[in-house]
Each structure stands twice: as C-alpha cells, then as structure tokens.
Amino acid sequence: MDLVIIIPAYNEEKFIKNCLDSLLNQTHAAKKILVVDDGSSDNTPNIVHNLSHSYENLSLISRQKSFSHEPGSKIVDAFNFGLKNLRVDYDVICKFDADLIFPEDYLKVLTEAFQENSKLGMYGGFCTLWKDGAWQVEQLTNADHLRGALKAYRLECFEDIKGLTPAMGWDTIDEMKARFQGWEVHTNPDLQVRHLKPTGQQYKKNLPGVFGASLFRMRYSWSLALLTCLKMAKNKSSLSFFLESMTSFMRSNPKKNTFLVTEQEGAFIRTYRWSKLKERLF
Template identity: 25%
Template sequence: MKESMNPTAYLLLTAARNEEAHIEGTIQAVIAQTQKPVRWMIVSDGSVDRTDEIVSRYAALHPFIELMRASADPTRNFGSKARAINAAYERVRRLDVSFVGVLDADVTFDPSYYAAVLQRMLDAPRLGLAGGMLFDWSDGQFIQQVTDPDWSVSGPIQLFRKDCFEAIGGYLPVRGGVDAVAEVMTRMKGWKVQAFPELHVMHHRQTGTEQRGLLSVFFQRGIEDYQLGYQALFFAGHALRRIREPPWLLGSLLMATGYAWAFLRRTPRKVPSDFIRYLHTEQWTRIRARFYGRQGETL
C-alpha cells in the first residue's frame, strides 16, 4: 500500500445510536486534540433522539466532521456496529492517511491523547493496533477495565495502522466481540497489539450496558467468549480476573454460566475454523507462560 505523505494522518470512525447524553463530550474531546483527524465519520445508526442534531451542529463548524445516517438494526448489537464502521470506512478509504481509529460516542480523553498514541505507533513499526487504557464509569466512579495491555485494546478506542485494518478486512460483523476478533486477526496477520496504561480514556458507562442491564452483560460475555472459540481453561482464568471489576464475584459467575449455557446448547461459533485454531494455540501458549512464571503473561 502507498505510504501516506503525512505519517501521522488518521481518520476516525464512530457508530452512534441514541447517544445524546454522551456524544457532545466525545466531540469536544476530539475537537480539542492537538492532532486532529483528517476526517471523522460519525454514523448515526438509526438514532431517534438528538444525536443527529448534535453532530450536525458541530459538523457545520468543523469541516473534518461528517454525519452519515444508517437505517436502524432491530436489535442493538456489535454486529450492527461493525456494519456501520465498515460502511463509513468505504466512504473514506481513499483518503491519504496512515491510521484508522474506531471511537465510541461515550468517551473522553486529554487533548494530547491521539498525538501520544500515534507517536508510540510510529516508534514501533510492527504495532498494528494500539490505544490507551479505558476507565469505565461504575458506582459513581471511574474504574480501570480489567485487561492485559500486551494483548488487548478496548473496543471503544482501537486505533489501527491502515495497512493492518485493510489486512484484516475491517470489522467482522459478528454478534458480540468484534473488537476481540479484530485483535486476534491483527496478530494472525503478523502485527502486534498494545495498550498504553499511562494514556487514560474515560468511558462514561460500563462497556456493554448501552441497552442491557449490568448482570445481563456479563452473562452475554460468557456466551460471546464461547462463540469466539475461547478454550475452556483459558476462559476460566479470564472469567476469574473479572472479580476485580463490578459486579465483582457475581460478574465472574455470570460469565461462567453464560459460557456453560452456550456449550451445553452447542451454540454455533461465529468465526472461521482457522481463527479458532490460531486462538487456541495462542491461548495455550499464554497458559503455559503463566504457569512457568514469565512476566507480562496474563489470562
């Protein structure tokens, strides 16, 4: 692929549905960036509140913002997010940029955030997917998400090298876990994934709670992990780590229940067999590294 004339040029893609409560804060955070995107495509995914009005008002003042409307999906799920993101990317893929960011409509961050992530990616040429550390709003405070920065970047703030985003074919429109699928596919294509804990991003709701209650979210996470091909032992460690985030032990138990429910029902997998084989190999490698005490390996 032809390199961009500007090695730090990037575009942003946002899928927003009924985000009137949060999207203005996100827009203001992007406008305040010391390094702004070349284009920011905001897809109103069937919004029926003031989302379109808010975005249109800012787009009239800031030419790099563009509103794109999509028809509503009957159910809100991450598959609809993937379709919205991919449609937006098709509109702007010919722009001369080096990076493609997926940004949720309910986050805020410091003015230097994108400049800092971009610089770290420039310093690491094999880094295909990067971002900061997400802090979810829960019980009246921001709580750091439980994740492994050496393996995962939270879905609301994933920033891809454009070559990497093209190589994985954008977001795979599965129900649940499109961000996790993108991480695995990034590594399958030979790129690295890295989050930077020193770069904080405030997420103004707990991930997945847009349309469901918190308890339902954790049950669904277990189902989604099964559908994405998580190996059972790895999943057990993965669920146990969730004890450190609300609703604490109950969340871990609900994840395990969801995984077991999907297993017993033989719920169809949502990803190709080569994806699952790669994921199992990777997860077994991490399990062995964990038991042999290598640093930086967590489930």
C-alpha cells in the same frame, strides 16, 4: 501520517458533544471524523450536524436504526456503514465510542507510536470510570487488551485482518488476527480516556449467553472457556454470569454457531491464551 476516526452513535445526546469537543481540539488533528448516526431517536444527529458547520473535518451520516440487538454486531455494522462512506485516504483508522473524552494529546501520541514502529498494527490507551471520587481504569480485561471503545489500526493491518467481525468478541478477534498475521498490538497505560457510560450496560440481560457462545465461535477449548468465564464472572461479581455463559458454551455446536475464525487462527488463539495464563501464574 493521516488519521481518520469513525464514531458509531445511537442516542448519545448526553455525551456526543463532549466527545467531539475533545477530538476536535487535539494537538494533532484528525484528517476526518465521521459520526455514524445509527437511527437515534434523540438529539444526537442535530448536535453533530450543528457542530460540523464549524469544523471541516467533521461529518455526519445517518442510517436507519440497526435491527440487530446482539452485543458487538450492532456497533460494528454501524462502523462498517461509515467505512463504506469514507471518501478520504488515510494511514490509520480509529473506531471510537461516542461516550469518551480524550486527553488533548491522544491523537499525537497515537500517531507518533505508529510512525516509530512499522510493525505496530493496533494501539491505544485505557478507559477510566469515575468511581469513589476519582477516575479509575476499568478493570474488565487484561492490560495487553485494547478496549473496543478506542481501537486504532494501521491501514495495512486492518486490511490483513479483513476488517471487523460483526459479532460478540470482535474486539478480541481483531487483536488475535493481527498477531496471527505478525503485527504487534500495544496499549499505553499513560493514555487514559474518560468513559462516561459503563461498558455493555444496555446488554446486561442476554450478555452471558452471547458471551459463552462467542467463546465457542472463537474455537476456545472447554478448559480455556471455563477459566475465561470464571474471570469475567469475578470481574462482574456475578456467579450467575459464570453459570449462564458456560451453559451457553457447552450447548453450542458447529451446526448452529458459525465459527468466527479459521482452524489455524483458533489454534493460535488457544496457544496465545495459554501462554498468557502461564506468564501470570509463573
């Protein structure tokens, strides 16, 4: 089973070498690792270029810096640029962030999981942060959610969901579309990846507003959006996040905010979310 990795990177000189070293020294090698330099102004492309001389399966492509600053769209646009320039066949495609360090058997476990379960569409581990003298799992989402930093897709599943949506919430939309299409999405708590940079720290200022609008665009109901914003605000220990995100949700309307999913997909998302809430409560 052939596996390829696309890594969008913008000004990641502090982390990119450690990330690539961990991926280039796996017990199961990736067929191709493609780093997409998104117009970095630091030494990121030079680090990757120099390293690629020693590894045939590592390549670098560059594009002009993305004009988008919206959370989600910038990194997906860079990923999609890499996808268009991928020139190898594959069975599994991964979208990884450039600030991760992977355990040496990560790709082996990943590949075996897809081989053993033909219904498995998406799979991956968990991100951990260094906190209080130890690597601890990031407590940002539910355990059944595969973090956007380390996504892996079976090719057929990736094609069924029509790739990634360049918008905030893309890493929820892909999972929901996969489940809607009948694919299984699983996480592995034993696969723990070191995350060297806190999630979304470059988007702190406008994140609540974009988050609220994204829930509307995914066709959340008012009550479901309320609970989701409350949970996110609790995780961030920020009352203002709740107020801003819910205000943004309530001010959204179909004329200004294009929906990201179909009516049928939206109904599936609402049903799935409520079922998971009931599971946790009862």
